[in-house]
Amino acid sequence: MPVNLPVPVAADLHAIAGVRIGVTEAGVRKTQRKDLTVFLLDEGTAVAGVFTQNRFCAAPVQICREHLAGGSAIRAMVINTGNANAGTGADGLARARQTCGALAEELALAPGQILPFSTGVIMEPLPVERIVAGLPAAISDASPAHWGRAAEGIMTTDTVPKACSAQVQIGGVTVSITGISKGAGMIRPNMATMLGFMATDARIAPALLQQLAKELADQSFNRITIDGDTSTNDSFIVMATQRAAHAPITSLDSTEGQALKAALLAVAQQLAQAIVRDGEGATKFITVRVEGGKSSEECRKVAYAIAHSPLVKTAFFASDPNLGRILAAVGYAGIDDLDQTGIDLYLDDVAVALQGGRNPDYREEDGQRVMQQSEITVRVLLGRGTAQDTVWTCDLSHEYVTINADYRS
Secondary structure, eight states: OOSSOOOOOOSSSOOOOOEEEEEEEOOOOSSSSOOOOOOOOTTEEEEEEEOOOOOOHHHHHHHHHHHHHTTOOOOOOEEEEEEEEOOOOHHHHHHHHHHHHHHHHHHTTTGEEEEEEEESSSSOOOOOOHHHHHHHHHOOOOTTTHHHHHHHOOOOOSSSSSSEEEEEEEEEEEEEEEEEEEEEESSOOOSSOOOOOOOOOOOBBBBHHHHHHHHHHTTTGGGGGGGSSOSSSEEEEEEOOSSSSSOBBBTTSSSSHHHHHHHHHHHHHHHHHHHHOOOOTTOOOEEEEEEESSSHHHHHHHHHHHHHHHHHHHHHTTOOOHHHHHHHHHTSSSOOOOOGOOEEETTEEEEEEEEEEEEETHHHHHHHHHHHHSSSEEEEEEESSSEEEEEEEEEEOOOHHHHHSSTTT
């Protein structure tokens, strides 16, 4: 069961003018499941993306980077689940290109105007013939209202679809934002094993969109971790259809640019946190906030050392206040001149350690009370400066092992 993550209501997801989505069952890996999704984008839509930093990246990631760099206007995207098309060499690239070519032919576009995405099992040949055969049905299903269907269609080990919407006033005009994401395991920053797609009808200079996509990813999808593994297929795409009636945004530093970015970031963070809440076998959602660092970078180092620690994560699963594990993680985070006598540690409002030692007033039953909650905040004060940063993670349970031991069956 996901941690306090409701199933999105399709009717609550705003359609984005200029975006139509179609979903079908192509039998990519399993029958009778939505596994093939297409996004059809109106002319004039600006598209930008951020991708995995794993050097062993999948064929569709390589093609996406190539097509975005090629300069052609992106007019469609195709997403399959069940097969990652990663670790497949030249054959995988050929199959990804064949997918793009087939969709381009259906839509009278050039292959370079298509972005492909795959997620699923690694090192198995992509069943491109099933994908190609399913494209006409996906295209005929296309509708502006199908964000909810798309959220289902990109799932793998997810237990619930992930989607959300928002609206913001820009120059007196209502601008809509809708996004979906998928991911539950093999999650680590620099992107996680996730797919994320966000669209807005805002009018924003296309030259700004890549910078915006990176900033959004850095403050959302690059602030989550489930198990510390960086996957091969991770992609985050931002689309701006330019259909809203406000004046074009030409600077992210303008009042309008800041308002749009804040609204987009709220959606991106909600989608990223949904991945953690639905982490494989997760029973608890944990916020790790590190304050008082010399820089945000060193705060992130500490936060990730805590969030990645199997000892910390299993203690949270068991509600065992063995909190020396957190202090140990702080100590090995890689800050060479860290003074342990300046460190304070809190669980929610419970002061566990002060000035590097156990708080004399701390009682283990107070720590256990907090650890039994489904949502917990770990707060570390480094006493070195004014910087801070936050990472979201979950516990590590028996079910995580079961899911990943049986993933391919």
